[in-house]
Amino acid sequence: MGSEFDFTNKVILIVEDIDTSSRFYKAALKATNAKLILVENGQTAVDVFDSSRNIDLVFLDLNLPDFDGFEVLKHIRKTNKDIPIVVQTAYMLSGEEETSYELGANDFITKPITIEILQKTIASNLS
Numbered sequence: 001m002g003s004e005f006d007f008t009n010k011v012i013l014i015v016e017d018i019d020t021s022s023r024f025y026k027a028a029l030k031a032t033n034a035k036l037i038l039v040e041n042g043q044t045a046v047d048v049f050d051s052s053r054n055i056d057l058v059f060l061d062l063n064l065p066d067f068d069g070f071e072v073l074k075h076i077r078k079t080n081k082d083i084p085i086v087v088q089t090a091y092m093l094s095g096e097e098e099t100s101y102e103l104g105a106n107d108f109i110t111k112p113i114t115i116e117i118l119q120k121t122i123a124s125n126l127s
């Protein structure tokens with residue numbers, strides 16, 4: 001299956017602890033040619049972000065096994081005001097969207113996430 005989007009040479013850090021979700025993102029983005037870095041928890045996300053210079057976008061789950069996604073968001077924004085961060089969550093809890101934007105997220109989406117929503121959201125946040 002082709003895609004109307006071409007993310008060749010774009011590196012996307014995907015922070016997601018649920019394996020079925022990670023596999024969905026991989027499959028959904030395969031045709032875009034994006035390079036994906038998949039990590040399963042907040043600490044690894046922070047470590048990978050700090051040691052990489054070529055990440056173009058962060059796709060961040062709020063519900064992680066070690067610390068919550070807001071901590072990852074805060075950490076990234078301390079050193080990088082510009083990188084696009086898309087927050088996604090399985091549950092629309094009161095205040096999560098507002099808090100995400102306050103902490104510097106560029107976009108916020110909730111599950112279920114379709115291939116179309118995923119590709120369009122990433123395209124509109126990659127500059």
Ligand SMILES: [Mg+2]
Binds near residue numbers: 016017061062063064
């Ligand atoms: Mg999760």
